[in-house]
Amino acid sequence: MADTIQAIRFKQWLPEWDEFDFDPAQHRRKPEDHILLFSMPAVQLRALSGVYRRTREREGGEGLQRLHDPRRSAAIRDFVRFGHPYSSLPQAARNEDSAAMRKPGWLPTAIVVNILTESDQRRGQKVAACDLVRITHDDSTRAELTLPYLDRLEKWTPSGLEPFEVIDGQHRLWAFDEALADGALPGDFELPVVAFTGLDVGWQAYLFWSINVSPKRINPSHAFDLFPLLRSAEWLETLSDLRIYRQARAQELTEILFNQPESPFHNRINMLGESSKTAPSGAGVTQAGWVQAITTSFLSTGSGRSASGLFAADITPVTGPLPWSRPQQAAFLITLWNAIEAAVCDPALPWVAALMHPDGQATFDPSPQLAFTGSRTMLNQEQGVRGVLAVANEIFYSLARLRPEVFELSTRVVAGVATSPEDVTTAVIELDGTELKRLISSFAQAIAQFDWRSADAPGVNDELRLVKRAFRGSSGYVALREQLFSHLAGAPNDIAAVAAESLARLS
Known part of the structure; x- marks a missing residue:
């Protein structure tokens, strides 16, 4: 007697769909109005299933899938075994110290398949009669699948075409x-399955598109709004694991800077890394x-010789990290860079005037905005962005330790929920008029006095060009950071003393 599986049979069909153009010649014959939902051991589902990869070379190809990436399947296999974030760690980091990171690797999302019928043909083949999965139902919400073998855990292979696609x-x-x-997963690990029956390949292509392309993905960033709470968990104290959360948070903050x-x-922001x-x-x-600049500055853990991050590290052992939500963190960065832009776009600054009038010549567009958005300013280059964020983080982290009351912000933004642009706008408005905003403006005014022209900018003499070329590469970040602290230490404002202390630590 063959093995059977019980399934839920549910209807997804609207009366007006009956009027649609169902054309068998276009591989779009009318689908059945019911879909099946069941579970079965993943190993056996794999044995029953075929995947037809779409290629450009095959005329009239019926395949839908992208090329199978074994590394991706291996990553999923590791996730099932160990959960996140342990499965993301390199092999060398998987030891007793990181064992507390292991979690259940649930896969609750259904595999979507089509059950081939005796009349379906794929690439000149049909499923052998002995390999067909037969479905019986009595027009109720229940159905029964009869499988082409006796034991669902046995090592079964089809004689030809697989009955599932x-x-x-x-x-x-x-x-x-x-x-x-590298080791198979247990044979009794089950996966949920949503199964269509006799679905033509044209509708499969449409379904694949609707699942993978059409829907707007749910924004996962609200999970990172819990960062201060997650930060207190014992297993999150491990640096390698924190990197995962820090980089994810940095990416979300970058996305806000781009969208807000x-x-x-x-x-x-060049989000796709284009030319x-x-x-x-x-x-x-x-x-x-x-992402790299934010991760290594405001989201730094402060371990080793790295500076402590204002958004990540403990301000004090008692108070822990700042309880700022993601919108508040984004608002701080937006306010910081708006203040820098306003301070920099001043034609009275000598280096800005040099960009506006290269070699003393008049230009068609002598705009001071070139100092912030032009191609010859380091403020529009990775070195400059990383340098500004590095020194700003160290200075404001030190200020948070010296004057914690300044960083205690009242807010209407609710942490731990999906963040909207309105939340960020609210947080930006809430910063206005605060003592923290005054400190940000002071920092911006001081940083704007630094010569931010790049090495290839007009008017840069040979001596200065050598100094600016030293800012390139990994060692250049350290050199620029030291130059910025030296510059800020001479500024006549509240920032100077903190910058001098940071410079002394670098010496």
């Missing part, structure tokens, strides 16, 4: 391949550059 979820399914040399209308970098010819106008720094 995968529409979505191939990499999750291939993680359970029994032929893997109040940001001076609105639509002005200068195709990147957005004035976008001199890539998303990766911003």
Whole structure:
């Protein structure tokens, strides 16, 4: 007697759909109005399933899937075994010290398949009669699948074409391949399955598109609003794990800087790493550059010789990190850079005037905005962005330790929920008029006095050009940071004393 599986049979069909153009000649014959929902061992689902990869070379190809990436399936297999974030750690970091990071690797999202019928043909083949999965129902909400074998855990293979074809979820399914040399997962680990029956390939292509392309993805960033709470968990004290959360948070902050209308970098970050010819106008720094700059500054853990991050490290052992939500962190960065832009775009500054009038010549567009968005200013280059964020973080972290009351901000923003642009706008407005805003403005005025022209800018003499070329590369970040602290230490404002102390630590 063959093995059977009980399934839920549910209807997804509207009466008006009956009027649609169902054309078998276009691989879009009318689908059935019911879908099946069931679970089965992943290993056996893998044995029952075929994947047809779409290629450009095959005329009239019926495949839908992208090329199978074994590394992706291996990553999923590791996730099932160990959960996140342990599965993301390199092998060398998987030891007793990081063992507390292991979690259940649930895969609750359904694999979407199509069950082939005896009349379905794929690439000149049909499923053998003995390999068909037969479905019976009595028009109720229940159905029964009869499988082509006796034991669902036995090592079964079809005689030809597989009776299931995968529409979505191939990499999750291939993680359970029994032929893997690095260790198979247990045979009784089950996956949820949503199954269509006799679905034509044209509708499969449409379904694949609707699952993977059409929907707006739910913004995962609200999970990182819990960062201060997660930070207190014992297993998050491990540096390698914190890197995962820090980089994710940095990416979310970068995305806000790019999307938020109040940001001076609105639509002005090279999010896709494009060449200068195709990147957005004035976008001199890539998303990766911003993520790295924020991760190593405001989100630094302060371990080893690295500076403590204002958004991540404990201000004091008692108070812990600042309880700022993601919108408040974003608002601080937006306010900081708006203040810098306002201070820098001053034609009275000698270095700005030199950019506006190269070699003393008049130009068609003598705008001081070139000092902030032009191609010859370090403030629109990775070195400059990273330098500004590094020194700003160290100075404001020190100020938070000296004057913690300044950083205690009243807010209407609710932490721990999905963040909207309105939340960020609210946080920006709440900063206005505060003592912290005054300190930000003082920092911006001081930093604007530094000569931010790049080495290839007009009017840069040979001596200065050598100094600026030293800012390039990994060692250049340290050199620029030291120069900025030296510059700020001579500023006549509240920032000077803190900058002098930071400079002394570098010496």
